[in-house]
Amino acid sequence: MPTAAAPIISSVQKLVLYETRARYFLVGSNNAETKYRVLKIDRTEPKDLVIIDDRHVYTQQEVRELLGRLDLGNRTKMGQKGSSGLFRAVSAFGVVGFVRFLEGYYIVLITKRRKMADIGGHAIYKVEDTNMIYIPNDSVRVTHPDEARYLRIFQNVDLSSNFYFSYSYDLSHSLQYNLTVLRMPLEMLKSEMTQNRQESFDIFEDEGLITQGGSGVFGICSEPYMKYVWNGELLDIIKSTVHRDWLLYIIHGFCGQSKLLIYGRPVYVTLIARRSSKFAGTRFLKRGANCEGDVANEVETEQILCDASVMSFTAGSYSSYVQVRGSVPLYWSQDISTMMPKPPITLDQADPFAHVAALHFDQMFQRFGSPIIILNLVKEREKRKHERILSEELVAAVTYLNQFLPPEHTIVYIPWDMAKYTKSKLCNVLDRLNVIAESVVKKTGFFVNRPDSYCSILRPDEKWNELGGCVIPTGRLQTGILRTNCVDCLDRTNTAQFMVGKCALAYQLYSLGLIDKPNLQFDTDAVRLFEELYEDHGDTLSLQYGGSQLVHRVKTYRKIAPWTQHSKDIMQTLSRYYSNAFSDADRQDSINLFLGVFHPTEGKPHLWELPTDFYLHHKNTMRLLPTRRSYTYWWTPEVIKHLPLPYDEVICAVNLKKLIVKKFHKYEEEIDIHNEFFRPYELSSFDDTFCLAMTSSARHTLGAVSLPEARSLIHQKSWNCCVFGIYCGIWSGFSSNGEVAFA
Template identity: 80%
Template sequence: MFLYVCVSVVHGLKNEPYAKYVWNSRLLERIKDTVHPDWLMYIIHGFCGQSKLLIYGRPVYVTLIARRSSRFAGTRFLKRGSNCEGDVANEVETEQIIHDASVMSFTAGSYSSYVQVRGSVPLYWSQDISTMMPKPPIRLDQADPYAHVAALHFDQMLQRFGSPIIILNLVKKREKRKHEKILSEELYRAIINLNQFLSPEHCIDYIAWDMARYTKSKLCNVLDRLGMIAENVVKRTGFYINRSDFHCHTLRPDERWGDLGGLVVAHGRLQTGVLRTNCVDCLDRTNTAQFMVGKCALAYQLYALGMIDKPKLQFDTDCVRLFEELYEDHGDTLSLQYGGSQLVHRVKTYRKIAPWTQHSKDIMQTLSRYYSNAFSDADRQDAINLFLQVYQPSESKPHLWELPTDFYLHQSNTMALPQERRSYTYWWSDGVLSYLPLPYDEVPCEKNKKKVLVKRVNRYEESTDMYTEFFKPYELTSFDDTFCIAMTNSAREFMPKSVGLDPSPFTVRKPEETGKSVLGNKSNKEEAVLQRKTAASAPPPPSEEQISSSSEDDSEEDREDDATASQRSTPIKIGESGDNVRTQEVGTYPHLPLCNNVCFVMLCLVRFAHLGQNQHKVERKDQSTDLQKTLENVISLVPVSSFDGDSIYEMLPPRVDLESRNLFENHIHAGQGLIRPLCREDLLLYREYLKNRYM
């Protein structure tokens, strides 16, 4: 979501950030009017992650930014629901940005953005934590028959995101004892009450789906259902892109592209409206639902940038695995900040492909979350209140730890009588509905007389461009060299290491094809390669008796180090006989008995071991068995050395010509400080270098 401002002739724009997501705004108030704006550093709290997606060598950067709200902020059980101003607990705005990094420019480059929101149920509710229990009872603190607090919250959302506002409620609906169902029933009544005063095209959409109940069912695929919801949501809200449709969209049209919502402008598209996802804690179920919506939006974004043929992405592809890892890091970070532990249920849990070791980790995360909520959340809440200046120390006030509750710190307007009572029917702010579906905060200045937080900067005022100062785009550099964070790379971390596979990140791969596959799941071809490597790295024992008596616990790495020099000196070829050399895999000889394959492999290892002694002739002993006679025809040694004596002790010294010797001597003298005078060619070369580098 971007701010569009129509101005006349100015030399720069400096817009202030959205104060709701700035955590040090009150700390900067005292110095804001006395220092230059370039010295102000605005801090956001949340998550920032970035990965690199390689599409046939074309770099595409996937960035995920989560901004936590600084209003009514706190920990899990201590901050629930909403305050009297419509600010909810654990409100996070998540934005995914796709940037075509083949063009390093904010003006000429192509990028796309999609925004979604999570937050607690906008009601007056809390949980009693006076008793130590895993699930404290939910209670509604105040009666709100006209949905006043919900109206304040959705009014903020209409101003910031426009319409439609889509609510995805994942709270349970069927319970033996009413617990989460209390919130579902009350939220449904509030939305019904608010929608009756809005026009039908701008009504709040309410989607209630009991995700926990369907997870336990064996007949329902949870992610398929979430995928259908995500498709409907993205089609209605659309997404932002700074480029109009490419020519490839007319060559390869898709029927879903024509139904896409949002606002089409001359330079691209705008997102109008937003999806608001919530469960009780807004942690595990919410993160999985947001991942599915983000995955659907990612497909449309890549299609809009001309990267794929149709706006659809399959699971088990490099692209989706990279995106899933981003969202898991995103969920873990937000869960640690609000709940005190990492995610308990992940995307693989709802896909029902999580390994059995994940269950023990889930139990540990549950215990960690319970311990944090019971013992450390109170101190964390005090620290948050102090940093956000919700509580300001004073000699006349009691200490922060002496307060019985911080309710009145976050509900400051409850004690004051309002001068003008807010209407229960016209619950939105003035001017909001007239610009829908466009958000009120992004209306151009010409058409809107509202106060816009934009400052004009003239040519004489100091202004610092942090992007230019840090990345220095005027120098010939690479973005990978200057970026200060080690990004996840789809080609390095997720693409299979096998040669010959499709390098596209949109190809569905089996679990054994991925780079993180288990050794037991390897294919037969990979097992054969592994056997050949094991045979080639065998230790050099002198006889069969020592092989049989040696320990089986020796590592293969040590054996590889012992046999490295001998294998490099005299390579061998495996064939049937004579000069007709044909490579065969070890253990695949049909003319040998099946029961003797193991013995045959061991004898092959003995033959390889003799190479460590630098012999060009194989020692022949009395061989009585048919298996040993057959082995003589299997392995034939061909001398490939160019020296007279085929031994490491009989080598001719290398011959170096005079020009190379003089060059080496000059290099040694330069290291000792004895530099010879430069010739004319060197001076011309050095002048050309200075001219190209500094002039």
């Protein structure tokens, strides 16, 4: 009976699009180019998308023969006008999706990628460039005068700007979820004797899986969490007709990784931000929440620590902590018709029973468990009511919802006027945030896939015993979430999240046995690297949502920012104001079109003719009889039953149906992440093997040499010594400017 589990690696990682006059042939292969799949796309249909996937796995020889026959079959018609053979149109690394406006369909392909991070051998790539190809040929094309304008609007979403994907790691879920999913089939097998076989094992692709023995391994693939997938609508049309390996889901947000050397032991610190695709938009045009409980500017930020000396989910040590930012979950907006730096805040709809907040917090209970902790950073004391309108309404909503929840699972509300404390000369903002962070991390705990290390017994710490979360035989689980917000969820929110993340980082390092106390001081390599990651994270999200980088940074609140920073802050403020005034409307149209919120239809108003997109995002306004949930029992019963554990991670029939499980031999390419990463059976390029350039704590303390100098050093010395040096930690990796550091 197999006892191991591993993520399934997509067998479509390299693509070539071949073209004939009547067909496109999309040939996809795995990284080793040993297994191939072929899609046939019809080009004779002017408006419909006709795709045929034979679901056959070809060998390299079979694909060559197939392409040769196709080329020969088309070249026999050379006497006919306009005929041609088989041409290689473009090479790619994945399919973003298919989209149609008013003419035929386009295919969007990823043509350039860059490796940004590595988690347990699973590479995370950033989209660097894409190619958009029109499918119908010229002879059947029916032109429309507005097609070009829709195409420009769609391409205004820059896919080369902070879109990420992975062939084997589910980026839409947290590390805790991904590693919990790997345990689900194993737990299910343990209860084989007590459950009905048909009910228990209907998720397996192999019918004879249970009776087979040998050294098999479960290959597991889970359905992505569509809230954080940005090309779900583009792939929806082919989802039911092609093999799942063709479906490459991308997220939008931020991904960064740094290396921390602790006495020569490499530790990777990874920061991943997932921006929600629901109710997405620009700063002033998307505020509050929609009718389904999705809030504007909702971003899930996860920090992952892993011992880089062991590259395996089963044998390695991994830890993660997740927190969320998002707009205040109420019906509110700001009027930008007048040019003002701070437009007035208005509550659009009366919601006495906190209906929209109930939907939002029910989603959070399902994904994160309890407790849900709200850190509200908006102003509470103002001469003229502005931000305080939101505080008062949010307090009323949380108070109303809490009276129906079990006392142990009530929503924790922490109000703190950060702007007021910043102006005070007597108060230290970060000290106060540190106190809040300690209390939050103690309530939620964090995830670690290993039992507590022996050093916590040798060097006990009183804070460790007060830690919350859920302790299980295989480690710890984070239960609950911190939800931080100010008005924009940009500057104040980023600093608050950094302080909470810094506190969690100390616990994570302590849990892996790397430090003797769960405390980190500001002037340390770990915090410096972590602050750089959070600054990049905050700048990226601020550019996506507000049109400029952060105005107030961690150094601003520490009051150690140089004088030159003040002039930069003024420029960022002006840049943000200009973006909000002149370019946000076009960006909002692009996001609505890209995410499928608006579908162009012949005979109906065009996107640019709509006076507002309110009805696109609040779809219940178009229903005659909108469905209403209970005003008192506002949660989903199944979700509340399993608290404090998140319902999405509970082993139950509903969650098991979201899994695809297949049995492989332990050396199969689809699950062998070691061979996928190192490629020992072929000659590897130096640039490919060390393509990931990350910031390291050794950057300022060790001697640095440039990449050409490193190559010459390697040529001068024996290769064996070089390999020995790499594995012994003498090699310190690349610095951010492309240098190679040696001890």
